[in-house]
């Protein structure tokens with residue numbers, strides 16, 4: 001059954017007279033992030049590819065997701081797993097070709113699944129023809145103006161900015177000038193005040209939109225604009241964990257409003273397509289400004305992912321994440337993780353405890369109004385992996401192995417009893433799959449009603465079919481210490497006492513549940529009580 005059919009049914013269940021099309025699909029969609037090199041490998045080289053992914057589309061329909069986000073599969077020297085793009089309008093041979101992409105796009109649409117892809121407009125690869133031309137050209141040339149080249153002071157770079165991967169954000173070229181890179185030195189930042197940069201990004205967007213994609217996830221959407229004069233940063237900002245507590249002129253600059261409006265204007269030529277900004281922005285006003293009408297549709301932010309498993313702090317984080325976008329008429333966007341942060345199972349304590357908490361948080365996340373992003377493997381309850389020395393190097397971990405993001409990017413275990421669990425027909429996968437994942441494979445979980453995969457499927461299904469998920473509000477209930485409870489319902493209908501109540505227990509002991517029938521619970525009830533590290537939905 002196509003998604004369109006289902007959303008009509010959904011609207012009818014809500015009792016609205018509005019046709020289903022009046023609510024844009026993305027406002028409450030469940031997105032699924034496919035980390036392409038880790039999803040499914042069709043050619044045995046140990047790296048996931050577009051054909052492998054296409055062959056597994058049925059799984060995503062079974063899971064019930066509405067839309068996909070594919071991480072970069074463009075031509076790239078792979079210095080940063082494809083976020084260093086040398087040709088944004090072609091498929092890297094590692095992943096297939098344009099024909100494979102077109103086939104998978106058509107097939108995803110046949111399954112009723114929307115497809116969004118990554119757009120990397122902040123920087124290119126150092127192997128991009130533009131950057132090669134810039135290196136060959138003289139200081140002050142039009143070729144250099146597409147990037148951010150500056151003179152330093154003696155042997156000192158132009159300012160004190162550091163790369164988010166560590167070390168200076170400037171690299172010196174042979175004639176003495178420096179170029180800026182907020183990420184690796186293989187990822188020179190583009191100059192967004194240069195008209196050619198805009199034209200080229202527009203060309204890239206239209207290239208993929210004309211092929212039929214449903215939108216983009218905008219990489220580093222808080223970073224494309226740089227402030228005049230490139231003032232120094234507060235060095236403490238580099239160490240700040242998550243929230244930007246110190247002055248950081250590298251990000252969140254004024255010029256972004258115009259850039260976001262420009263991206264939006266291109267998308268507006270393709271009705272129904274969207275831009276989701278990757279926003280490491282923790283200032284509420286600024287985050288809201290990015291989502292004003294005429295700017296980005298959705299703001300993928302990290303507040304929920306960076307909040308630890310504690311009912312009170314989660315309650316506050318949810319309130320903020322909900323109200324900030326709603327101020328400007330945008331839906332909230334929820335994510336517990338992605339390919340840049342630790343797997344939630346590992347963040348919440350690893351082992352059985354980590355898994356229990358991750359399952360509970362999934363029920364919380366899917367009960368919330370707005371768009372939800374899931375990251376491939378979360379539905380299998382995967383945690384971080386250990387990397388043997390020399391395997392899976394990450395440019396972010398050059399100075400500090402603890403910052404390696406590849407521990408959260410292991411391939412998907414599909415079937416069988418030993419690695420590589422059907423991920424590849426070859427012997428080796430680009431990152432190892434742990435032996436212990438024999439009970440985490442798709443095959444092992446699919447028919448098991450108690451599995452994490454079954455819980456995800458049931459939650460996504462209920463989110464799509466239950467009328468309580470129609471509204472955009474939540475109402476908090478009183479709850480015992482260490483717990484919270486909210487009712488998800490259409491709050492516009494004042495007398496509506498229906499709805500789904502979501503209860504989370506982060507306390508150390510079991511608690512009584514409010515009245516109602518248990519629709520789903522992340523762990524079995526114990527004598528009718530919700531155990532610790534668990535959540536439940538009641539109707």
Ligand code: TEU
Pocket residue numbers: 080083084120164183219220242278280339340
């Ligand atoms: O990530 C950007 C990013 O996550 C950050 O480094 C962020 O700017 C910083 O932590 C703020 O504190 C995206 C991709 O998701 C990532 O995989 C890429 O490596 C990066 O862009 C470069 O393209």
